[in-house]
Amino acid sequence: MIGMQKIRCLLLDDEPIAIRIIERHLTSFPDMEIVGRFQSASPAMSFLREHQVDLIFSDIEMPQINGLQFLKSLKTPPALIFTTAYRNYAVEAFDLDVVDYLVKPISLERMARAINRYYDRQKPTGEQIPGLPLKEEVLNLKVDKKIVRLDLTKLDFFQSFGDYVICRYEGKKLVSRETLSHIIELLPSDRFIRIHRQFIVPLAKIESISGNTVYLNGKDLPVGRSYRNSLKEKMNL
Incomplete structure:
Protein backbone atom coordinates (compact mmCIF):
# COMPACT_ATOMS: atom_id res chain seq x y z
CA MET A 1 0.00 0.00 0.00
CA GLN A 122 -8.74 15.62 -9.31
CA LYS A 123 -6.76 17.68 -11.78
CA PRO A 124 -3.01 17.19 -11.46
CA THR A 125 -1.16 20.45 -10.85
CA GLY A 126 2.36 21.32 -11.87
CA GLU A 127 3.64 20.39 -8.43
CA GLN A 128 2.71 16.99 -7.08
CA ILE A 129 1.79 16.51 -3.43
CA PRO A 130 4.53 14.41 -1.79
CA GLY A 131 3.57 10.75 -1.62
CA LEU A 132 0.41 11.23 -3.71
CA PRO A 133 0.61 9.78 -7.24
CA LEU A 134 -1.22 11.59 -10.01
CA LYS A 135 -4.67 10.32 -10.82
CA GLU A 136 -3.59 7.94 -13.61
CA GLU A 137 -0.95 6.36 -11.35
CA VAL A 138 -3.35 4.73 -8.90
CA LEU A 139 -5.62 1.68 -8.91
CA ASN A 140 -7.99 0.63 -6.12
CA LEU A 141 -8.07 -3.16 -5.75
CA LYS A 142 -10.07 -5.20 -3.26
CA VAL A 143 -7.75 -7.60 -1.43
CA ASP A 144 -8.80 -9.58 1.66
CA LYS A 145 -11.86 -7.37 2.33
CA LYS A 146 -9.69 -4.25 2.13
CA ILE A 147 -9.29 -1.75 -0.68
CA VAL A 148 -5.57 -1.49 -1.46
CA ARG A 149 -4.35 1.53 -3.40
CA LEU A 150 -1.65 0.50 -5.85
CA ASP A 151 0.90 2.58 -7.70
CA LEU A 152 0.53 1.59 -11.37
CA THR A 153 4.22 2.05 -12.04
CA LYS A 154 4.95 -0.81 -9.62
CA LEU A 155 2.54 -3.30 -11.18
CA ASP A 156 4.14 -6.24 -12.97
CA PHE A 157 1.10 -8.02 -14.43
CA PHE A 158 -2.35 -9.46 -13.72
CA GLN A 159 -3.25 -13.12 -14.10
CA SER A 160 -6.70 -14.69 -13.87
CA PHE A 161 -6.97 -17.82 -11.75
CA GLY A 162 -10.43 -19.37 -11.59
CA ASP A 163 -12.79 -16.84 -10.00
CA TYR A 164 -9.88 -14.68 -8.84
CA VAL A 165 -7.19 -12.41 -10.25
CA ILE A 166 -3.58 -12.50 -9.05
CA CYS A 167 -1.86 -9.13 -9.13
CA ARG A 168 1.94 -9.24 -9.20
CA TYR A 169 3.05 -6.10 -7.40
CA GLU A 170 6.58 -5.29 -6.24
CA GLY A 171 7.42 -8.99 -6.11
CA LYS A 172 4.28 -9.81 -4.07
CA LYS A 173 1.13 -11.67 -5.05
CA LEU A 174 -2.15 -9.93 -4.23
CA VAL A 175 -5.30 -11.99 -4.72
CA SER A 176 -8.58 -10.28 -5.60
CA ARG A 177 -12.03 -11.63 -6.36
CA GLU A 178 -12.17 -9.69 -9.60
CA THR A 179 -12.22 -10.28 -13.34
CA LEU A 180 -9.64 -9.25 -15.91
CA SER A 181 -12.45 -7.69 -17.97
CA HIS A 182 -13.25 -5.29 -15.14
CA ILE A 183 -9.63 -4.54 -14.29
CA ILE A 184 -8.69 -3.63 -17.87
CA GLU A 185 -11.52 -1.06 -17.83
CA LEU A 186 -9.93 0.62 -14.79
CA LEU A 187 -6.43 0.80 -16.24
CA PRO A 188 -5.19 3.49 -18.67
CA SER A 189 -5.49 1.94 -22.13
CA ASP A 190 -2.32 3.60 -23.41
CA ARG A 191 -0.22 1.89 -20.73
CA PHE A 192 -1.74 -1.56 -20.16
CA ILE A 193 -2.85 -4.26 -22.55
CA ARG A 194 -4.54 -7.62 -22.34
CA ILE A 195 -2.35 -10.12 -24.18
CA HIS A 196 -4.26 -13.30 -23.33
CA ARG A 197 -7.54 -14.31 -21.73
CA GLN A 198 -5.46 -14.86 -18.57
CA PHE A 199 -3.00 -11.93 -18.63
CA ILE A 200 -2.83 -8.13 -18.55
CA VAL A 201 0.61 -6.51 -18.72
CA PRO A 202 2.07 -2.97 -18.58
CA LEU A 203 3.45 -1.99 -21.98
CA ALA A 204 6.46 -0.24 -20.45
CA LYS A 205 7.69 -3.45 -18.82
CA ILE A 206 7.66 -5.59 -21.95
CA GLU A 207 11.32 -6.42 -22.58
CA SER A 208 10.90 -8.42 -25.78
CA ILE A 209 8.42 -10.34 -27.91
CA SER A 210 9.23 -13.59 -29.66
CA GLY A 211 6.55 -15.38 -31.62
CA ASN A 212 3.59 -15.81 -29.28
CA THR A 213 5.53 -15.02 -26.12
CA VAL A 214 6.05 -11.78 -24.21
CA TYR A 215 9.04 -11.45 -21.87
CA LEU A 216 8.95 -9.09 -18.88
CA ASN A 217 10.64 -9.05 -15.48
CA GLY A 218 12.06 -12.52 -15.96
CA LYS A 219 8.66 -13.98 -16.89
CA ASP A 220 7.56 -15.35 -20.24
CA LEU A 221 3.82 -14.99 -20.84
CA PRO A 222 1.74 -16.32 -23.74
CA VAL A 223 0.03 -14.08 -26.28
CA GLY A 224 -3.44 -15.25 -27.26
CA ARG A 225 -4.31 -15.44 -30.95
CA SER A 226 -7.15 -12.91 -30.69
CA TYR A 227 -4.87 -10.41 -28.89
CA ARG A 228 -1.88 -10.46 -31.28
CA ASN A 229 -2.98 -7.64 -33.57
CA SER A 230 -3.78 -5.20 -30.75
CA LEU A 231 -0.39 -5.96 -29.16
CA LYS A 232 1.39 -5.28 -32.46
CA GLU A 233 -0.46 -2.00 -32.84
CA LYS A 234 0.40 -0.86 -29.33
CA MET A 235 4.04 -1.83 -29.78
CA ASN A 236 4.19 -0.29 -33.31
CA LEU A 237 5.24 -3.61 -34.80
Missing part, protein backbone atom coordinates in the same frame (compact mmCIF):
# COMPACT_ATOMS: atom_id res chain seq x y z
CA ILE A 2 1.33 3.40 -0.89
CA GLY A 3 1.47 6.50 1.26
CA MET A 4 -1.40 8.96 0.91
CA GLN A 5 -2.31 12.42 2.07
CA LYS A 6 -5.58 12.18 3.98
CA ILE A 7 -8.80 13.09 2.17
CA ARG A 8 -11.06 14.92 4.64
CA CYS A 9 -14.60 13.53 4.46
CA LEU A 10 -17.91 14.79 5.82
CA LEU A 11 -20.88 12.41 6.26
CA LEU A 12 -24.44 13.75 6.11
CA ASP A 13 -27.47 11.50 6.61
CA ASP A 14 -30.52 11.71 8.88
CA GLU A 15 -30.27 7.97 9.58
CA PRO A 16 -27.48 7.02 12.04
CA ILE A 17 -27.29 3.49 10.63
CA ALA A 18 -26.59 4.89 7.16
CA ILE A 19 -23.71 6.95 8.56
CA ARG A 20 -22.32 3.85 10.28
CA ILE A 21 -22.40 1.89 7.00
CA ILE A 22 -20.47 4.62 5.18
CA GLU A 23 -18.01 4.77 8.08
CA ARG A 24 -17.47 1.02 7.90
CA HIS A 25 -16.84 1.14 4.15
CA LEU A 26 -14.39 4.01 4.51
CA THR A 27 -12.25 2.02 6.96
CA SER A 28 -11.16 0.06 3.87
CA PHE A 29 -9.62 3.24 2.43
CA PRO A 30 -6.71 4.35 4.65
CA ASP A 31 -6.41 7.69 2.85
CA MET A 32 -10.00 8.68 3.79
CA GLU A 33 -10.38 10.57 7.08
CA ILE A 34 -13.82 11.37 8.51
CA VAL A 35 -13.77 14.88 9.97
CA GLY A 36 -17.51 15.40 10.51
CA ARG A 37 -20.76 13.44 10.93
CA PHE A 38 -24.14 15.19 10.75
CA GLN A 39 -27.80 14.16 10.66
CA SER A 40 -29.10 17.44 9.20
CA ALA A 41 -27.82 20.00 6.74
CA SER A 42 -27.74 23.15 8.93
CA PRO A 43 -24.95 22.06 11.31
CA ALA A 44 -23.04 20.62 8.35
CA MET A 45 -23.21 24.02 6.65
CA SER A 46 -21.88 25.70 9.80
CA PHE A 47 -19.06 23.16 10.01
CA LEU A 48 -18.05 23.82 6.40
CA ARG A 49 -17.71 27.54 7.12
CA GLU A 50 -15.02 26.79 9.72
CA HIS A 51 -13.33 23.64 8.44
CA GLN A 52 -11.80 22.40 5.20
CA VAL A 53 -13.45 19.34 3.66
CA ASP A 54 -12.39 17.53 0.48
CA LEU A 55 -15.29 15.13 -0.04
CA ILE A 56 -18.90 14.98 1.19
CA PHE A 57 -21.09 11.87 1.33
CA SER A 58 -24.67 13.16 1.52
CA ASP A 59 -28.14 11.66 1.64
CA ILE A 60 -30.83 13.45 -0.39
CA GLU A 61 -34.17 13.03 1.39
CA MET A 62 -33.71 14.72 4.77
CA PRO A 63 -36.00 16.96 6.85
CA GLN A 64 -35.95 20.75 6.41
CA ILE A 65 -33.08 20.98 3.90
CA ASN A 66 -32.59 18.06 1.52
CA GLY A 67 -29.28 17.04 -0.03
CA LEU A 68 -29.89 18.84 -3.32
CA GLN A 69 -30.77 22.10 -1.54
CA PHE A 70 -27.76 21.66 0.71
CA LEU A 71 -25.41 21.35 -2.25
CA LYS A 72 -26.97 24.33 -4.05
CA SER A 73 -26.51 26.46 -0.93
CA LEU A 74 -22.71 26.05 -0.95
CA LYS A 75 -20.84 28.78 -2.82
CA THR A 76 -17.70 26.69 -3.34
CA PRO A 77 -18.78 23.12 -2.55
CA PRO A 78 -16.29 20.31 -2.02
CA ALA A 79 -16.60 17.22 -4.17
CA LEU A 80 -19.81 15.38 -3.29
CA ILE A 81 -21.11 11.81 -3.59
CA PHE A 82 -24.83 11.31 -3.04
CA THR A 83 -25.89 8.26 -1.01
CA THR A 84 -29.63 7.74 -1.28
CA ALA A 85 -32.39 5.15 -1.32
CA TYR A 86 -34.06 6.84 -4.29
CA ARG A 87 -33.12 6.72 -7.96
CA ASN A 88 -35.41 9.52 -9.15
CA TYR A 89 -33.03 12.35 -8.23
CA ALA A 90 -30.17 11.08 -10.39
CA VAL A 91 -30.65 13.45 -13.35
CA GLU A 92 -30.86 16.55 -11.16
CA ALA A 93 -27.91 15.35 -9.10
CA PHE A 94 -25.61 14.94 -12.10
CA ASP A 95 -26.71 18.34 -13.39
CA LEU A 96 -25.08 19.63 -10.20
CA ASP A 97 -21.83 17.95 -11.26
CA VAL A 98 -21.62 15.50 -8.36
CA VAL A 99 -18.89 12.85 -8.37
CA ASP A 100 -21.26 9.89 -8.13
CA TYR A 101 -24.77 8.80 -7.16
CA LEU A 102 -24.90 5.71 -4.93
CA VAL A 103 -28.20 3.94 -4.34
CA LYS A 104 -28.60 2.16 -1.00
CA PRO A 105 -27.76 -0.50 0.00
CA ILE A 106 -24.22 0.46 -0.99
CA SER A 107 -21.66 -2.30 -1.44
CA LEU A 108 -17.95 -1.88 -0.78
CA GLU A 109 -17.21 -2.51 -4.46
CA ARG A 110 -19.61 0.26 -5.51
CA MET A 111 -18.04 2.58 -2.95
CA ALA A 112 -14.60 1.80 -4.40
CA ARG A 113 -15.76 2.81 -7.89
CA ALA A 114 -17.13 6.08 -6.52
CA ILE A 115 -13.85 6.87 -4.79
CA ASN A 116 -11.96 6.03 -7.98
CA ARG A 117 -14.17 8.59 -9.73
CA TYR A 118 -13.30 11.14 -7.08
CA TYR A 119 -9.58 10.63 -7.74
CA ASP A 120 -10.13 10.68 -11.50
CA ARG A 121 -11.66 14.15 -11.20
Whole structure:
Protein backbone atom coordinates (compact mmCIF):
# COMPACT_ATOMS: atom_id res chain seq x y z
CA MET A 1 0.00 0.00 0.00
CA ILE A 2 1.33 3.40 -0.89
CA GLY A 3 1.47 6.50 1.26
CA MET A 4 -1.40 8.96 0.91
CA GLN A 5 -2.31 12.42 2.07
CA LYS A 6 -5.58 12.18 3.98
CA ILE A 7 -8.80 13.09 2.17
CA ARG A 8 -11.06 14.92 4.64
CA CYS A 9 -14.60 13.53 4.46
CA LEU A 10 -17.91 14.79 5.82
CA LEU A 11 -20.88 12.41 6.26
CA LEU A 12 -24.44 13.75 6.11
CA ASP A 13 -27.47 11.50 6.61
CA ASP A 14 -30.52 11.71 8.88
CA GLU A 15 -30.27 7.97 9.58
CA PRO A 16 -27.48 7.02 12.04
CA ILE A 17 -27.29 3.49 10.63
CA ALA A 18 -26.59 4.89 7.16
CA ILE A 19 -23.71 6.95 8.56
CA ARG A 20 -22.32 3.85 10.28
CA ILE A 21 -22.40 1.89 7.00
CA ILE A 22 -20.47 4.62 5.18
CA GLU A 23 -18.01 4.77 8.08
CA ARG A 24 -17.47 1.02 7.90
CA HIS A 25 -16.84 1.14 4.15
CA LEU A 26 -14.39 4.01 4.51
CA THR A 27 -12.25 2.02 6.96
CA SER A 28 -11.16 0.06 3.87
CA PHE A 29 -9.62 3.24 2.43
CA PRO A 30 -6.71 4.35 4.65
CA ASP A 31 -6.41 7.69 2.85
CA MET A 32 -10.00 8.68 3.79
CA GLU A 33 -10.38 10.57 7.08
CA ILE A 34 -13.82 11.37 8.51
CA VAL A 35 -13.77 14.88 9.97
CA GLY A 36 -17.51 15.40 10.51
CA ARG A 37 -20.76 13.44 10.93
CA PHE A 38 -24.14 15.19 10.75
CA GLN A 39 -27.80 14.16 10.66
CA SER A 40 -29.10 17.44 9.20
CA ALA A 41 -27.82 20.00 6.74
CA SER A 42 -27.74 23.15 8.93
CA PRO A 43 -24.95 22.06 11.31
CA ALA A 44 -23.04 20.62 8.35
CA MET A 45 -23.21 24.02 6.65
CA SER A 46 -21.88 25.70 9.80
CA PHE A 47 -19.06 23.16 10.01
CA LEU A 48 -18.05 23.82 6.40
CA ARG A 49 -17.71 27.54 7.12
CA GLU A 50 -15.02 26.79 9.72
CA HIS A 51 -13.33 23.64 8.44
CA GLN A 52 -11.80 22.40 5.20
CA VAL A 53 -13.45 19.34 3.66
CA ASP A 54 -12.39 17.53 0.48
CA LEU A 55 -15.29 15.13 -0.04
CA ILE A 56 -18.90 14.98 1.19
CA PHE A 57 -21.09 11.87 1.33
CA SER A 58 -24.67 13.16 1.52
CA ASP A 59 -28.14 11.66 1.64
CA ILE A 60 -30.83 13.45 -0.39
CA GLU A 61 -34.17 13.03 1.39
CA MET A 62 -33.71 14.72 4.77
CA PRO A 63 -36.00 16.96 6.85
CA GLN A 64 -35.95 20.75 6.41
CA ILE A 65 -33.08 20.98 3.90
CA ASN A 66 -32.59 18.06 1.52
CA GLY A 67 -29.28 17.04 -0.03
CA LEU A 68 -29.89 18.84 -3.32
CA GLN A 69 -30.77 22.10 -1.54
CA PHE A 70 -27.76 21.66 0.71
CA LEU A 71 -25.41 21.35 -2.25
CA LYS A 72 -26.97 24.33 -4.05
CA SER A 73 -26.51 26.46 -0.93
CA LEU A 74 -22.71 26.05 -0.95
CA LYS A 75 -20.84 28.78 -2.82
CA THR A 76 -17.70 26.69 -3.34
CA PRO A 77 -18.78 23.12 -2.55
CA PRO A 78 -16.29 20.31 -2.02
CA ALA A 79 -16.60 17.22 -4.17
CA LEU A 80 -19.81 15.38 -3.29
CA ILE A 81 -21.11 11.81 -3.59
CA PHE A 82 -24.83 11.31 -3.04
CA THR A 83 -25.89 8.26 -1.01
CA THR A 84 -29.63 7.74 -1.28
CA ALA A 85 -32.39 5.15 -1.32
CA TYR A 86 -34.06 6.84 -4.29
CA ARG A 87 -33.12 6.72 -7.96
CA ASN A 88 -35.41 9.52 -9.15
CA TYR A 89 -33.03 12.35 -8.23
CA ALA A 90 -30.17 11.08 -10.39
CA VAL A 91 -30.65 13.45 -13.35
CA GLU A 92 -30.86 16.55 -11.16
CA ALA A 93 -27.91 15.35 -9.10
CA PHE A 94 -25.61 14.94 -12.10
CA ASP A 95 -26.71 18.34 -13.39
CA LEU A 96 -25.08 19.63 -10.20
CA ASP A 97 -21.83 17.95 -11.26
CA VAL A 98 -21.62 15.50 -8.36
CA VAL A 99 -18.89 12.85 -8.37
CA ASP A 100 -21.26 9.89 -8.13
CA TYR A 101 -24.77 8.80 -7.16
CA LEU A 102 -24.90 5.71 -4.93
CA VAL A 103 -28.20 3.94 -4.34
CA LYS A 104 -28.60 2.16 -1.00
CA PRO A 105 -27.76 -0.50 0.00
CA ILE A 106 -24.22 0.46 -0.99
CA SER A 107 -21.66 -2.30 -1.44
CA LEU A 108 -17.95 -1.88 -0.78
CA GLU A 109 -17.21 -2.51 -4.46
CA ARG A 110 -19.61 0.26 -5.51
CA MET A 111 -18.04 2.58 -2.95
CA ALA A 112 -14.60 1.80 -4.40
CA ARG A 113 -15.76 2.81 -7.89
CA ALA A 114 -17.13 6.08 -6.52
CA ILE A 115 -13.85 6.87 -4.79
CA ASN A 116 -11.96 6.03 -7.98
CA ARG A 117 -14.17 8.59 -9.73
CA TYR A 118 -13.30 11.14 -7.08
CA TYR A 119 -9.58 10.63 -7.74
CA ASP A 120 -10.13 10.68 -11.50
CA ARG A 121 -11.66 14.15 -11.20
CA GLN A 122 -8.74 15.62 -9.31
CA LYS A 123 -6.76 17.68 -11.78
CA PRO A 124 -3.01 17.19 -11.46
CA THR A 125 -1.16 20.45 -10.85
CA GLY A 126 2.36 21.32 -11.87
CA GLU A 127 3.64 20.39 -8.43
CA GLN A 128 2.71 16.99 -7.08
CA ILE A 129 1.79 16.51 -3.43
CA PRO A 130 4.53 14.41 -1.79
CA GLY A 131 3.57 10.75 -1.62
CA LEU A 132 0.41 11.23 -3.71
CA PRO A 133 0.61 9.78 -7.24
CA LEU A 134 -1.22 11.59 -10.01
CA LYS A 135 -4.67 10.32 -10.82
CA GLU A 136 -3.59 7.94 -13.61
CA GLU A 137 -0.95 6.36 -11.35
CA VAL A 138 -3.35 4.73 -8.90
CA LEU A 139 -5.62 1.68 -8.91
CA ASN A 140 -7.99 0.63 -6.12
CA LEU A 141 -8.07 -3.16 -5.75
CA LYS A 142 -10.07 -5.20 -3.26
CA VAL A 143 -7.75 -7.60 -1.43
CA ASP A 144 -8.80 -9.58 1.66
CA LYS A 145 -11.86 -7.37 2.33
CA LYS A 146 -9.69 -4.25 2.13
CA ILE A 147 -9.29 -1.75 -0.68
CA VAL A 148 -5.57 -1.49 -1.46
CA ARG A 149 -4.35 1.53 -3.40
CA LEU A 150 -1.65 0.50 -5.85
CA ASP A 151 0.90 2.58 -7.70
CA LEU A 152 0.53 1.59 -11.37
CA THR A 153 4.22 2.05 -12.04
CA LYS A 154 4.95 -0.81 -9.62
CA LEU A 155 2.54 -3.30 -11.18
CA ASP A 156 4.14 -6.24 -12.97
CA PHE A 157 1.10 -8.02 -14.43
CA PHE A 158 -2.35 -9.46 -13.72
CA GLN A 159 -3.25 -13.12 -14.10
CA SER A 160 -6.70 -14.69 -13.87
CA PHE A 161 -6.97 -17.82 -11.75
CA GLY A 162 -10.43 -19.37 -11.59
CA ASP A 163 -12.79 -16.84 -10.00
CA TYR A 164 -9.88 -14.68 -8.84
CA VAL A 165 -7.19 -12.41 -10.25
CA ILE A 166 -3.58 -12.50 -9.05
CA CYS A 167 -1.86 -9.13 -9.13
CA ARG A 168 1.94 -9.24 -9.20
CA TYR A 169 3.05 -6.10 -7.40
CA GLU A 170 6.58 -5.29 -6.24
CA GLY A 171 7.42 -8.99 -6.11
CA LYS A 172 4.28 -9.81 -4.07
CA LYS A 173 1.13 -11.67 -5.05
CA LEU A 174 -2.15 -9.93 -4.23
CA VAL A 175 -5.30 -11.99 -4.72
CA SER A 176 -8.58 -10.28 -5.60
CA ARG A 177 -12.03 -11.63 -6.36
CA GLU A 178 -12.17 -9.69 -9.60
CA THR A 179 -12.22 -10.28 -13.34
CA LEU A 180 -9.64 -9.25 -15.91
CA SER A 181 -12.45 -7.69 -17.97
CA HIS A 182 -13.25 -5.29 -15.14
CA ILE A 183 -9.63 -4.54 -14.29
CA ILE A 184 -8.69 -3.63 -17.87
CA GLU A 185 -11.52 -1.06 -17.83
CA LEU A 186 -9.93 0.62 -14.79
CA LEU A 187 -6.43 0.80 -16.24
CA PRO A 188 -5.19 3.49 -18.67
CA SER A 189 -5.49 1.94 -22.13
CA ASP A 190 -2.32 3.60 -23.41
CA ARG A 191 -0.22 1.89 -20.73
CA PHE A 192 -1.74 -1.56 -20.16
CA ILE A 193 -2.85 -4.26 -22.55
CA ARG A 194 -4.54 -7.62 -22.34
CA ILE A 195 -2.35 -10.12 -24.18
CA HIS A 196 -4.26 -13.30 -23.33
CA ARG A 197 -7.54 -14.31 -21.73
CA GLN A 198 -5.46 -14.86 -18.57
CA PHE A 199 -3.00 -11.93 -18.63
CA ILE A 200 -2.83 -8.13 -18.55
CA VAL A 201 0.61 -6.51 -18.72
CA PRO A 202 2.07 -2.97 -18.58
CA LEU A 203 3.45 -1.99 -21.98
CA ALA A 204 6.46 -0.24 -20.45
CA LYS A 205 7.69 -3.45 -18.82
CA ILE A 206 7.66 -5.59 -21.95
CA GLU A 207 11.32 -6.42 -22.58
CA SER A 208 10.90 -8.42 -25.78
CA ILE A 209 8.42 -10.34 -27.91
CA SER A 210 9.23 -13.59 -29.66
CA GLY A 211 6.55 -15.38 -31.62
CA ASN A 212 3.59 -15.81 -29.28
CA THR A 213 5.53 -15.02 -26.12
CA VAL A 214 6.05 -11.78 -24.21
CA TYR A 215 9.04 -11.45 -21.87
CA LEU A 216 8.95 -9.09 -18.88
CA ASN A 217 10.64 -9.05 -15.48
CA GLY A 218 12.06 -12.52 -15.96
CA LYS A 219 8.66 -13.98 -16.89
CA ASP A 220 7.56 -15.35 -20.24
CA LEU A 221 3.82 -14.99 -20.84
CA PRO A 222 1.74 -16.32 -23.74
CA VAL A 223 0.03 -14.08 -26.28
CA GLY A 224 -3.44 -15.25 -27.26
CA ARG A 225 -4.31 -15.44 -30.95
CA SER A 226 -7.15 -12.91 -30.69
CA TYR A 227 -4.87 -10.41 -28.89
CA ARG A 228 -1.88 -10.46 -31.28
CA ASN A 229 -2.98 -7.64 -33.57
CA SER A 230 -3.78 -5.20 -30.75
CA LEU A 231 -0.39 -5.96 -29.16
CA LYS A 232 1.39 -5.28 -32.46
CA GLU A 233 -0.46 -2.00 -32.84
CA LYS A 234 0.40 -0.86 -29.33
CA MET A 235 4.04 -1.83 -29.78
CA ASN A 236 4.19 -0.29 -33.31
CA LEU A 237 5.24 -3.61 -34.80
